[in-house]
Amino acid sequence: MTAHILVVDDDPVQRRVLKNAIERYGHAAHLAENGRIALEFLKRNSRQFNVIVLDLMMPELDGLGFLQAAAELGMDIPVIVQTGQGGIETVVQAMRAGAFDFVVKPVSPERIAASISNALKVDHREAKVRAVRKLKSATVGFGDIASASPDMLRVIDLAQRAAQSNIPVVLEGESGVGKEMIARAIQASGDRANKPFITVNCGAIPANLVESILFGHEKGAFTGATERHTGKFMEADGGTLFLDEIGDLPLEVQVKLLRAVQQGEIETVGAGKVQKVDVRLISATNKDLIEEVRAGRFREDLYYRLNVFPITIPALRRRKEDIPHLARIFTERFSAEQKLDQPLHVGAGAMALLTAYDWPGNIRQLENAVFRAVVLSQGTELTEADFPQIAAQIPDFQSDELLSTADIPEPEPDFTRHDIAVANAARQLRSELSSHLYSSPENIIVSTDDTGEVRKLADVEEELIRFALKFYRGQMSQVARKLGIGRSTLYRKLKDYGIDPDDPLKEAA
The missing domain is CATH 3.40.50.2300 (Response regulator)
Structure with missing residues (x-):
């Protein structure tokens, strides 16, 4: 049209x-x-x-x-x-x-x-039908992946090319960026579309059970009272096996996986016999596998067998263009799931808020935030007030007005009013700090001491950490991210400098 x-x-x-x-x-x-x-x-x-x-x-x-x-x-x-x-x-x-x-x-x-x-x-009427229909099907195609960012369109293009063959694929990216969805789209677009798609989270299986779950096990083979458990490789025979968080696979299991990849053969635990399998392997990891190889935690030969066609999926904060589309899709889907009389819309203020946030949990976190907002929403559209936990984490987000708890009925969960209060407090603090950030001497970090000499780097760093803790109200993830360091590093520095995160301006005894 x-x-x-x-x-x-x-x-x-x-x-x-x-x-x-x-x-x-x-x-x-x-x-x-x-x-x-x-x-x-x-x-x-x-x-x-x-x-x-x-x-x-x-x-x-x-x-x-x-x-x-x-x-x-x-x-x-x-x-x-x-x-x-x-x-x-x-x-x-x-x-x-x-x-x-x-x-x-x-x-x-x-x-x-x-x-x-x-x-x-x-078109919300079409979207509602689409969302309900999607609930009845586990099939995911590339057309179901909402994206407008150039980086993600490149990912989709690579994945579509990979779907045309059985080449081993490794999907790299942070947790929650949509690696499994890409894997399912590859399966659905290839010649194994109607075959099994089996997923295994390697990081969620106890180390002593990984081998049995992947390759199966057999008890009593020589006594006649045989008990068999079919492994994931056999379940995926003819289809696709998706190994999520493959970087967490124990070294001893990696040897058997290498044999399965190289020769298409697996050995069931306790059976003493080799079985042929035809499996398309797609792996995913949130780790840098080459670093894992250098550290001796991942076999180099397996790495080169698996990493034939790597695809790196960018974090959501690197493709903010996708946030509006994802927010609308999730809102439409959850409106349909909740059987609302009419689908909710995402208001302009809420969309601005969602776009401003960095989403450390990526798409999964956005999806959960929208789900919660749809369930608790009292109006016909989602507003900033429906995302208090997000608003509280963006001190520099300028809202037209503070959130209001008036006319909000007592919700079943006991955290809604508290969340809104936290959001208001954060915004008030932001306003107070920003109003004198550049005019008050106590908020200026100077470069020289009383004698005119350049201050020690450690002293400046300590002062900056104290200020950041005060500015972001002790939200450790936010402080670490804004300072550009990891949380473990931040905690170590707090200990080194004797800083109390609950009272950052208090000097160490």
């Missing part, structure tokens, strides 16, 4: 580039050189346009002004904003103003096409 896309940009070269990209994918492009002209187009016939691609920096009426004016006119056309500034502050402003998605210039034709495609899918 041909869609009508309104391009709003003051740069004639950029307008031409976008027009060519839009028409390449079968859509019709309409051009406006600034926000004022675009508004006139919309006033005359807003129903003509399906999507708006909007530049933020323009004369006469800039992108943010256009978004505000469009909202006042009651227009709900999805708007994709373009920004030449990659800063998250600009993105958050646009999302709060009601933008559907954002792209950073220079934007490729593939990237803008993906964003337009996602915008055209905004």
